[in-house]
Amino acid sequence: MSATAVKAPPSAPAPQPTKDQADARIGLRGHIRHTGALVRRNLLWIKQDAESMFDAVLMPIIFTLLFVYVFGGSVGQALGGGRDEYIQYVIPGLMAMMGMNMAMGVGTGFNQDFQTGVMDRFRSLPIGRSSVMLAKIVVELLRMLIATTILLVVALIIGFSVESVLGLLAAVGLAMVFGIALMWIFLTMGVVMKSAQAIQGMGFLVLMPLQFGSSIFAPTQSMPGWLQAFTDYNPLSSLADAARGLMNGGQPVAHDVWVTLGWSVALTLVMAPIAIHKFRTKT
Amino acid sequence: MYGMTDIHNKPRRGTDGTGSAVSVRGLVKHYGETKALDGVDLDVREGTVLGVLGPNGAGKTTLVRCLSTLITPDSGTAVVAGYDVVRQPRQLRRVIGLTGQYASVDEKLSGYDNLYMIGRLLDLTRKESRSRADALLERFSLTEAAKRPARTYSGGMRRRLDLAASMIGSPAVLYLDEPTTGLDPRTRNEVWEEVKRMVREDGVTVLLTTQYMEEAEQLASELTVIDRGRVVAGGGIGELKAKVGGRTLRIRPADPAQLRPTAAALDEAGLTGLATTTVDTDAGTVLVPILSDEQLTAVVGTLTARGITLADIATELPSLDEVFLSLTGHRASTPDTATTTTTETTEYEGAAA
Numbered sequence: 001m002s003a004t005a006v007k008a009p010p011s012a013p014a015p016q017p018t019k020d021q022a023d024a025r026i027g028l029r030g031h032i033r034h035t036g037a038l039v040r041r042n043l044l045w046i047k048q049d050a051e052s053m054f055d056a057v058l059m060p061i062i063f064t065l066l067f068v069y070v071f072g073g074s075v076g077q078a079l080g081g082g083r084d085e086y087i088q089y090v091i092p093g094l095m096a097m098m099g100m101n102m103a104m105g106v107g108t109g110f111n112q113d114f115q116t117g118v119m120d121r122f123r124s125l126p127i128g129r130s131s132v133m134l135a136k137i138v139v140e141l142l143r144m145l146i147a148t149t150i151l152l153v154v155a156l157i158i159g160f161s162v163e164s165v166l167g168l169l170a171a172v173g174l175a176m177v178f179g180i181a182l183m184w185i186f187l188t189m190g191v192v193m194k195s196a197q198a199i200q201g202m203g204f205l206v207l208m209p210l211q212f213g214s215s216i217f218a219p220t221q222s223m224p225g226w227l228q229a230f231t232d233y234n235p236l237s238s239l240a241d242a243a244r245g246l247m248n249g250g251q252p253v254a255h256d257v258w259v260t261l262g263w264s265v266a267l268t269l270v271m272a273p274i275a276i277h278k279f280r281t282k283t
Numbered sequence: 284m285y286g287m288t289d290i291h292n293k294p295r296r297g298t299d300g301t302g303s304a305v306s307v308r309g310l311v312k313h314y315g316e317t318k319a320l321d322g323v324d325l326d327v328r329e330g331t332v333l334g335v336l337g338p339n340g341a342g343k344t345t346l347v348r349c350l351s352t353l354i355t356p357d358s359g360t361a362v363v364a365g366y367d368v369v370r371q372p373r374q375l376r377r378v379i380g381l382t383g384q385y386a387s388v389d390e391k392l393s394g395y396d397n398l399y400m401i402g403r404l405l406d407l408t409r410k411e412s413r414s415r416a417d418a419l420l421e422r423f424s425l426t427e428a429a430k431r432p433a434r435t436y437s438g439g440m441r442r443r444l445d446l447a448a449s450m451i452g453s454p455a456v457l458y459l460d461e462p463t464t465g466l467d468p469r470t471r472n473e474v475w476e477e478v479k480r481m482v483r484e485d486g487v488t489v490l491l492t493t494q495y496m497e498e499a500e501q502l503a504s505e506l507t508v509i510d511r512g513r514v515v516a517g518g519g520i521g522e523l524k525a526k527v528g529g530r531t532l533r534i535r536p537a538d539p540a541q542l543r544p545t546a547a548a549l550d551e552a553g554l555t556g557l558a559t560t561t562v563d564t565d566a567g568t569v570l571v572p573i574l575s576d577e578q579l580t581a582v583v584g585t586l587t588a589r590g591i592t593l594a595d596i597a598t599e600l601p602s603l604d605e606v607f608l609s610l611t612g613h614r615a616s617t618p619d620t621a622t623t624t625t626t627e628t629t630e631y632e633g634a635a636a
Binding site (some may be wrong): 016025044117118123 | 284300303306307308331348351352360361362364365366367370371372373374376379381384387388389390391392396400401404405406410432448573
């Protein structure tokens with residue numbers, strides 16, 4: 001056993017910082033610059049790996065064709081029309097759904113960054129932790145816009161008629177606001193959960209009942225009472241109904257719009273701080 | 284050692300007046316029952332390389348993560364380049380670089396795009412980011428591969444890109460967390476050369492964690508040995524080497540029965556430096572710590588005089604385990620250390636020497 005030569009005995013005075021005491025703040029321009037650089041990174045990812053766009057490109061096509069041609073005839077009849085009636089019904093609903101499925105992608109992508117260690121690099125750089133998350137959200141919104149555009153193109157081809165362009169834009173905007181709120185949930189899961197697969201599995205488990213237990217695909221009147229009680233409070237019903245009213249006109253939308261906005265704001269206010277906090281304190 | 288004093292006339296950044304670029308006192312970080320850091324004290328003198336040597340799970344990575352603001356210590360203080368780790372994390376992040384087993388580059392991005400992005404994140408202008416990226420790619424011999432995604436890089440290229448990425452902001456202090464773990468000897472030498480050059484030409488202060496005595500010897504001027512979250516030894520490399528015995532002579536007598544007589548003969552002759560011989564019965568060898576070539580010659584002479592026939596004789600650098608054994612009197616704490624730290628023979632000296 002040799003003597004240990006510990007350089008600084010514990011009794012040595014604690015070192016004092018010699019530079020100005022206050023910690024630097026990152027200005028708004030800094031945040032924008034950082035977020036921009038990280039958005040560029042995520043766009044380069046898509047360029048590198050075009051397959052990652054499959055969901056945004058194919059999902060709207062497949063879902064539209066599937067629902068319109070499989071259920072369209074019979075649900076349309078129940079609506080008092082035919083397939084054309086259903087197209088007008090389901091397209092706004094599918095638009096609402098795009099936001100949800102895209103939101104899940106933001107969580108899995110975020111989670112993968114933690115696995116690879118690139119997140120440690122980001123966290124050791126003088127940037128706001130929120131910039132990393134905001135960049136993910138911006139890119140995901142771009143993907144959502146692409147998915148929505150494709151959905152509308154397919155819809156127009158198969159005979160969807162837009163009653164109000166302004167209403168259409170408002171509906172897209174509303175879907176995005178709600179999508180952002182959901183993204184904070186998935187970002188939190190991206191930080192907290194162990195793997196991207198877990199997030200995906202969990203996501204489907206939660207999203208499927210929410211999506212189908214709503215007015216997205218079919219009117220809720222014929223559902224049993226207990227289910228109606230659920231669908232009435234399901235924010236996706238409000239979003240789908242609002243989008244439908246805005247795009248097709250002819251029915252009052254104010255209530256559904258407010259309910260959707262209320263949900264979006266509430267979810268964001270609760271989940272964004274949690275996501276940022278979890279990210280900040282992640283070890 | 285390796286040009287530690289040859290820093291040209293670079294202005295030194297991050298002086299605190301006492302010459303320490305990194306100052307750590309009583310740093311503690313517990314994870315539940317696990318004491319990852321249990322009161323660590325250390326200093327890194329400006330413009331030098333401090334090697335932090337320890338087995339897996341000794342707390343090396345936790346230390347680096349505390350010092351690079353990735354985690355907050357439970358107690359204790361750490362000042363890096365004049366900034367307090369807990370109170371001034373944003374300022375601190377501007378003056379440090381981090382390269383290691385965990386912090387790495389974005390595999391999907393090209394080498395250039397990685398460096399450009401980091402430039403922008405460090406608030407360089409677009410133009411500055413471009414020229415800095417190009418310059419560092421050139422310097423780390425990555426210009427050819429600049430446009431390829433980093434995932435297509437070889438292990439050595441990856442580490443060079445990691446190093447380049449941590450140099451974008453011209454940091455005053457650089458953390459290298461096991462920078463050559465998992466690399467083959469040739470690539471390891473490449474990385475060592477780059478690190479030496481960074482110290483020599485950029486005057487950067489380096490805190491290096493490693494499991495390899497040889498790596499510490501190659502790069503560091505001072506060494507801190509940690510185990511179970513505590514500093515167990517520290518000092519200049521030469522000083523510690525003298526304790527550990529610099530090199531180890533592994534002698535295999537032709538007759539296994541001669542093992543103990545061999546060890547006894549050498550101990551009697553006082554040829555074992557400051558330590559004593561170790562008999563490894565399983566391997567049928569005697570380990571002798573030696574400090575010089577003369578000593579090696581004397582060992583052979585002594586054994587010949589005693590009439591002991593040797594089947595094999597080889598010099599080795601001490602493994603982490605042996606360092607621990609001689610410094611602390613006990614083996615490195617993790618049971619898997621024996622498999623992760625292979626004994627490194629002098630066969631590979633490489634371009635470094």
